[in-house]
Amino acid sequence: MKVYKFGGASVRSAEGVRNLKYIIEDQSELFIIISAMGKTTNALENVLDLFYKGESDEAVKAVAEIEANHAVIMDDLFGAGVVPAAVRALFDELTETVKTGVPSSREWECWYDAVVSYGELISTTIISEFLRAEGVANKWIDMRRTFVTDGNFKYANVDLFATKRLLERAVNEADEKIYIGQGFIGATPTGETTTLGREGSDYSAAVVASVLGAESLAIWKDVIGVLNADPKIFSDAQYIPELTYLDAIELAYSGAQIIHPKTIKPLQNSDIPLYVRPFGDKFAPGTVIKNVIERPVEIPIRILKRKQVVMTIQPNDFSFVLEERLAKIFTILEDYNIKVNLIETSAIKMSICVDTSRHLPRVIEEFARYGFTVAHAEGMELLTIRGYTPELLDRYIRKGEVMVQRSKTLLRIVRPEGSEL
Numbered sequence: 007m008k009v010y011k012f013g014g015a016s017v018r019s020a021e022g023v024r025n026l027k028y029i030i031e032d033q034s035e036l037f038i039i040i041s042a043m044g045k046t047t048n049a050l051e052n053v054l055d056l057f058y059k060g061e062s063d064e065a066v067k068a069v070a071e072i073e074a075n076h077a078v079i080m081d082d083l084f085g086a087g088v089v090p091a092a093v094r095a096l097f098d099e100l101t102e103t104v105k106t107g108v109p110s111s112r113e114w115e116c117w118y119d120a121v122v123s124y125g126e127l128i129s130t131t132i133i134s135e136f137l138r139a140e141g142v143a144n145k146w147i148d149m150r151r152t153f154v155t156d157g158n159f160k161y162a163n164v165d166l167f168a169t170k171r172l173l174e175r176a177v178n179e180a181d182e183k184i185y186i187g188q189g190f191i192g193a194t195p196t197g198e199t200t201t202l203g204r205e206g207s208d209y210s211a212a213v214v215a216s217v218l219g220a221e222s223l224a225i226w227k228d229v230i231g232v233l234n235a236d237p238k239i240f241s242d243a244q245y246i247p248e249l250t251y252l253d254a255i256e257l258a259y260s261g262a263q264i265i266h267p268k269t270i271k272p273l274q275n276s277d278i279p280l281y282v283r284p285f286g287d288k289f290a291p292g293t294v295i296k297n298v299i300e301r302p303v304e305i306p307i308r309i310l311k312r313k314q315v316v317m318t319i320q321p322n323d324f325s326f327v328l329e330e331r332l333a334k335i336f337t338i339l340e341d342y343n344i345k346v347n348l349i350e351t352s353a354i355k356m357s358i359c360v361d362t363s364r365h366l367p368r369v370i371e372e373f374a375r376y377g378f379t380v381a382h383a384e385g386m387e388l389l390t391i392r393g394y395t396p397e398l399l400d401r402y403i404r405k406g407e408v409m410v411q412r413s414k415t416l417l418r419i420v421r422p423e424g425s426e427l
């Protein structure tokens with residue numbers, strides 16, 4: 007079994023769906039995970055907002071708009087005005103939900119999952135129907151019946167053991183050799199729909215690959231593979247043919263957008279190689295990520311993470327920051343979901359570089375309550391360079407950095423946003 011994952015950008019048009027068919031048509035024993043088409047998830051978040059505010063007429067209209075966008079694709083794939091019955095049924099269900107649902111009857115997060123999950127249900131149904139019409143036999147799999155999660159709505163955690171059993175059964179029972187499932191969604195053991203967090207489809211694909219013991223996972227994207235820098239930021243970005251899982255985790259952690267950080271773990275644990283392959287070029291190798299690689303990365307990798315804030319925390323009574331007081335600081339940060347990217351400590355001071363958050367004023371208040379004084383500076387960026395050279399060290403270490411951390415392979419610099427690249 008192989009697993010392929012296609013993101014929303016790849017299937018945002020009829021042309022994209024036809025290209026998906028071209029990529030998969032010579033495969034057998036293939037599990038395909040697909041995201042919602044184009045920007046559908048954002049549009050559904052808007053439907054949810056309207057619905058939850060009690061503006062159900064507006065919500066119904068917003069659903070109709072989403073339907074119209076999909077109709078453009080379906081007209082092209084199936085013929086003008088043709089909507090497969092299964093797709094019709096999904097739009098009817100969604101419309102009915104926002105028309106008659108009572109917002110206060112469930113938690114917001116629960117409604118979120120109930121509404122936003124339609125993006126993937128609709129995209130996979132359209133694609134499954136199209137492939138069938140084109141003679142590519144396939145089995146549509148309802149991930150709400152096979153992906154078992156806890157009830158942490160909007161950020162659900164997958165029960166790998168239960169999922170393995172159900173997914174294996176679904177695959178074994180099907181006569182077809184190509185399976186199509188939704189990324190991003192699952193359900194609780196009692197059947198309530200859940201989602202796994204925005205951009206969660208890569209993770210879904212990794213879990214499918216892991217529980218089915220797939221030989222590989224390929225994520226098809228709008229890039230030639232993994233590059234050593236974001237080409238939108240660095241004009242001299244270069245292609246990397248091979249990476250280790252460790253490289254990939256560090257890249258994701260430092261802010262590289264290419265792979266969702268959660269994706270690597272299930273693959274690494276089962277030793278399944280991950281390919282990042284170009285959607286526009288079926289025969290290009292892309293980048294492979296695995297445990298042991300033959301050609302180690304020899305070029306420096308640069309990752310820029312913007313919207314950073316530096317907080318310097320000092321206890322009012324001059325006691326040591328470290329030891330038990332450190333635990334308090336991190337508990338507060340965790341309570342507000344603040345992601346810490348860099349830490350520097352001295353005898354009575356600690357500086358941290360964190361992702362900006364709307365909760366920062368509250369966090370600073372909390373720190374004050376526990377006897378800390380906080381200075382903070384917004385508008386920072388974190389530049390991470392893996393495998394830095396003396397030239398790069400020279401180029402980037404100037405006066406004006408706010409924090410610097412250096413190991414044998416890793417250089418991390420916090421500096422004002424917009425500093426020289």
Ligand code: ASP
Binds near residue numbers: 014042190204205207
């Ligand atoms: N459709 C979901 C999102 O846009 C999941 C994904 O694309 O990975 O967040």
Ligand code: MG
Binds near residue numbers: 013014015041205
């Ligand atoms: Mg997406």
